[in-house]
Amino acid sequence: MQLEDLILVSVDDHIIEPPDLFEGHIPSRFRDRAPRYARDEQLGAYTWAWEGGKSLTAFINAVVTLPKQEWGFDPASLEEIRPGCYDVHERVRDMDRNGILASMCFPSFPAFSGRFFAQVDDKELARAVLQAYNDWQIDEWAASHPGRFIPLALPAMWDAEVSAAEVRRVARKGCTAITFSENPCNLGFPTIHKGAWDPFFRACCDEGVALAIHIAADATGLPGGPDTPLDTRLTIPTWNALPTLAEWLWSPVLRSFPELRIALSEGGTSWIPGFLDRMERHYDNQKWTGADLGGLTPTELFRRHFLTCFISDPSGLLLRDRIGIDNIAFETDYPHSDCIFPNAAEDLWQRFAECGATAEEMRKIGYENACRFLRFDPFRHVPKSEASVGALRARAVDVDTRTRSKAEYRAAFEEARANA
């Protein structure tokens, strides 16, 4: 196999939402109360604002092709970022150039779990906004380019029954994944352990919808105590998925829902082999705790339920057999600061070479695991012969991947608006 022959599905990218998101999706009686993208003169920044509060997106989460000296936490505006962040047609061109056949895109302003929508007292409004958001993701963003996006819905974090109904509703539209919190008690909601979320998990199993738990889904800022260095605060969220996995693994909930599937989005893979070693030894050694894994070992239980997801994770690939070759998927994290663009395929190819991956392993990690786990078949819409890195790139030769400043993006944005 050559690099050009790889087929790549990315299970974790991000949308910076366009201002017209709710148009045509929100019922008219709620239209004036839905979050609105506008310049907040008090903050001197664009925000999504509604009666549930304000949400900012920082440049650090939209820096693809910006020069590094312009990276930072100052609030981003659409005028100053790469159009592929918010325009689905530009996004697909960037995916072509990056060699990515298909992408699952997480939200920005609602937070990865959609908790921003839980912040209003009027839960009818919250539900209408949530449904409008999900409809936009599924019917507009993803449907605009069949086979290129795995639609990803948001749950109603404030209500497990409403979330269950939403799972059944979006599943009827072909959506096979929904986000979730790293631990709902972080958001003031019930934990997964005592049955409060069972209606939601039941709906996910019934409908074949996977959970996607993205690192820092519950965070309201970077972690750390007083004086913690910025680089520490930026790097340690990678391991947020570790306590999340430990909560799930030892919880009774997986015994109740053997069909439930959970992607640990952006959680990486390199810590999994040692995690499983630890859990295996604990399970053998600490029999006094009465842990019940339903007759499975911790490793077997992990492999039955979880998908791990990495951007660039050489040590994890070296120990892929200890993770489970069917439990590893690839992601690019576009347009966040850790994303690899436009050379994601080159980076992955180099990692594959370092670990001596076989062609079968490259297929599994590149796209097969993602497609099976997320019940997504891109080849219904895109012939396999047109799905490879080489084929996608052949039609994206004119995509400009040069570094451009915020001022350059602003000038281009204003020119396009004038021409429209």
Next chain:
Amino acid sequence: MQLEDLILVSVDDHIIEPPDLFEGHIPSRFRDRAPRYARDEQLGAYTWAWEGGKSLTAFINAVVTLPKQEWGFDPASLEEIRPGCYDVHERVRDMDRNGILASMCFPSFPAFSGRFFAQVDDKELARAVLQAYNDWQIDEWAASHPGRFIPLALPAMWDAEVSAAEVRRVARKGCTAITFSENPCNLGFPTIHKGAWDPFFRACCDEGVALAIHIAADATGLPGGPDTPLDTRLTIPTWNALPTLAEWLWSPVLRSFPELRIALSEGGTSWIPGFLDRMERHYDNQKWTGADLGGLTPTELFRRHFLTCFISDPSGLLLRDRIGIDNIAFETDYPHSDCIFPNAAEDLWQRFAECGATAEEMRKIGYENACRFLRFDPFRHVPKSEASVGALRARAVDVDTRTRSKAEYRAAFEEARANA
């Protein structure tokens, strides 16, 4: 090399302190105010109590050779646990039987960082108790069997200058290691980043004393939120060392103290390769943060300063080259519930076989790294020919390693007291 030829130094074991600890070490004016081991009728348990509060040791931290159905968090008493927990002569017999040449022992009732001694307002009392404790560790516990223990002092967590003076004092007595907090701000003290601890770190560098930061040093209980399964709470502290390492790695403090050495006690090794991958990629990719590692890469900085320590960590050994073969040491964690006794050597031998370790690698991980890092030379006292697993075990054939119940230990304890 054969299993019997291994030489093993364990860099992390634990003392359950004997009641006469302070006798002969505490100045007479403070004798009545030092912590006292006695039965607390209100709690129905033995505690170490003083005007700074009470400290309990749970059975789970003294379960070696107890049957698993008797493991748990109920308070332990010396009458019901294996004498090797608290009696140094019995400890050495158990080390012989386990094939362990030498051991560095962490405290129990003062907590791993000694924070229990910070809990009184009278800091003269605190200092006298701290010094008495350290003198007992060095002059009594460790000195009773030369070459068999690496003395480990406790710092004065309430005062960096007092800690610095204590480093210089214990160093004169041959002590080359001192514990420290995972992050002093967890205990209400200043962080490492802004210079508050520089006098202490300076003293450590001047005197060649290493820091030993044990996982859960700052914890006042098991981690977890509401409903978190017990098995999750028991297992995730293994990764406490990860944020600790990230705090240190990106802190200016290591640039100021290039000689400082830090053992991440019981922190394991398996997460290190992926941690270094992540930090390398971050350092290359996020140049905007202005991180200054003094011209070193994150991996180089890690290898200059840190010792990683594992009980049984197969995935870490498989990637030992990515950690650094000179940065890995072995531990048995006796008498805690995760310890391996009496077959620690067999477990390690099996791990060495799985990863194809060379004889040189077995020497480094088995004892050389620990001895170099902790400036400890056991062979001044124990000829190498008498230091191997085989040689130690040859004189420990009568050590009883059978499982015995608390009632059996109590009966033996009372019989010994009657005979004394």
